[in-house]
Amino acid sequence: MDTPTGLQAHLLKAVQNLAYDNLQTLERARHAGHASPPPEVLAHLGISDRSREQLENVGLAVGVPKAWIDYARAAGERGTRWKPGQVMLGSGQVQRSELTAALGREVRDLQDMAGFAAASTRRGELDSDGVARFRRVMGMTWQRLGAVAHALSLSEEERHQVWQRGPQHWSTAVAEQIRDYSDQQLAVRWNEVAGCDFTAVAMPVIVLQAAGIAHDDIAAQMPVSPDHMVELVVDALTTADHSGPSAPITDPARAPEAAGINAAIEAAGLTGELPTALGPAEGATQSEPATASADVDHSHEP
Numbered sequence: 387m388d389t390p391t392g393l394q395a396h397l398l399k400a401v402q403n404l405a406y407d408n409l410q411t412l413e414r415a416r417h418a419g420h421a422s423p424p425p426e427v428l429a430h431l432g433i434s435d436r437s438r439e440q441l442e443n444v445g446l447a448v449g450v451p452k453a454w455i456d457y458a459r460a461a462g463e464r465g466t467r468w469k470p471g472q473v474m475l476g477s478g479q480v481q482r483s484e485l486t487a488a489l490g491r492e493v494r495d496l497q498d499m500a501g502f503a504a505a506s507t508r509r510g511e512l513d514s515d516g517v518a519r520f521r522r523v524m525g526m527t528w529q530r531l532g533a534v535a536h537a538l539s540l541s542e543e544e545r546h547q548v549w550q551r552g553p554q555h556w557s558t559a560v561a562e563q564i565r566d567y568s569d570q571q572l573a574v575r576w577n578e579v580a581g582c583d584f585t586a587v588a589m590p591v592i593v594l595q596a597a598g599i600a601h602d603d604i605a606a607q608m609p610v611s612p613d614h615m616v617e618l619v620v621d622a623l624t625t626a627d628h629s630g631p632s633a634p635i636t637d638p639a640r641a642p643e644a645a646g647i648n649a650a651i652e653a654a655g656l657t658g659e660l661p662t663a664l665g666p667a668e669g670a671t672q673s674e675p676a677t678a679s680a681d682v683d684h685s686h687e688p
Contacts, residue, residue, distance in 0.1 A: 388478045389471070390454065393537055396597035397445040398458040398468065400589070400654035404438040405462025407653035430649065436586035437650045444530065444590040447488055448537040449480040468655060485538055490548045492531055497551065497615065499524050501560035502575045504619035509569060512576075519580040521612070526587045528612045532604030533594040540607060549609065557615070561622035585650050596656055 390398055408431050415423045423431065442455050454474045462468075503520060506512060540548065551559040564572070595601075610618065 388476065389473050390450070390478065393448065393594070393597045393599075394445070394450045394454070394478070395472070396593050397441055397448070397450060397590075398454060398472070398474075400441050400593045400656065401438055401445065401455060402458040402462040402466070402468040403655035404434050404441070404650070404653050405459045406465065406467050407462075408434050409463055409465055433583065433585050433650055434653055436583050437589040437654070440586045440590050441593060441654075444534065444594070447485065447492070447534045449478075449482075449485055451476060451478055451480060454478070482538075486540070486544050486548060489531065489534055489538065489540075492534075493548050494551065494556075496524070496527055496531060497556050497560050498563075498575075499527065499579055500557075500612065500615035501564045501619050502572060502579065503616045504561075504623060505564050505567060506572050506576050507616075508620065508623060509572065516576070516580045519582075519584070520576065522584055523579050523582045523587055524612045526584070526591055528608060529591045529601075529604050530587075530594070532606075532608040533591060533599045535607035536599055536603040537594070545607070545609070555618075555622075557618035557622045558625075560619050561626055565623060565626055589650055589654070592651060593654065593656065 411427060411430055411434075412423065415427050420427075438459070442459070445455050446452060451474075453476055457474065458468070503524065535545070535548070538544075549556060554562075567575075
């Protein structure tokens with residue numbers, strides 16, 4: 387048997403309590419006489435499930451054994467809330483090479499996200515609501531990956547390996563990958579990001595911050611901000627096709643999503659532990675001065 391670390395315990399607690407909350411929600415609906423859950427209950431269950439899945443993925447990313455995650459989820463589904471000091475069967479050791487390789491794949495997804503934003507903004511007007519949703523998801527994804535990198539205590543060389551994308555600078559590689567995308571292909575990828583459930587995307591960051599990972603810890607692991615990532619790909623696309631520069635993504639008003647997030651936080655058993663800095667998802671995406679050179683094919687990352 388083994389005792390999870392503080393960070394692991396926070397993630398396992400949230401997984402178990404979200405599963406438990408869904409069980410209780412279904413039982414309350416049955417006791418209220420519903421033969422099947424009404425739409426609002428189904429919506430609550432969906433948000434909770436998506437949040438739990440995101441937390442499980444982050445748990446795997448920081449080295450929580452899958453068997454522990456499966457056990458915590460099953461315990462919640464059986465009607466047991468997380469208890470402080472809960473121990474787990476088996477060793478808590480996971481191969482570090484597997485964790486850094488998985489983080490590298492997720493960083494490349496974030497780089498692709500920057501590419502979709504850069505290419506889409508160059509090709510025409512985007513509705514402000516869609517831009518706001520895309521930026522929030524990208525900003526929160528950036529925070530999540532920075533928190534995972536901090537939890538793994540990446541070395542400088544590991545960070546280089548995570549961010550690199552072959553012999554080219556990552557932004558040049560992304561620009562070459564997406565420059566021939568059709569408008570329809572770009573729209574599909576844009577809508578995939580903008581249409582994500584923001585509550586589910588935000589939950590891992592909330593839990594990781596509640597476990598003690600501060601925004602400064604996150605920023606220290608991420609070489610460039612989300613907006614600067616987009617600018618780098620814009621520069622790479624401009625260099626590739628010799629077109630004029632495009633305007634960066636703007637920052638429209640933020641749509642209200644607090645109710646869903648607060649409900650998920652309460653269900654996860656994090657009431658009273660909410661960090662004061664959920665806002666860095668937006669602070670992290672505020673535009674920086676454009677310092678990127680037109681020649682972005684540097685010899686090192688990022």
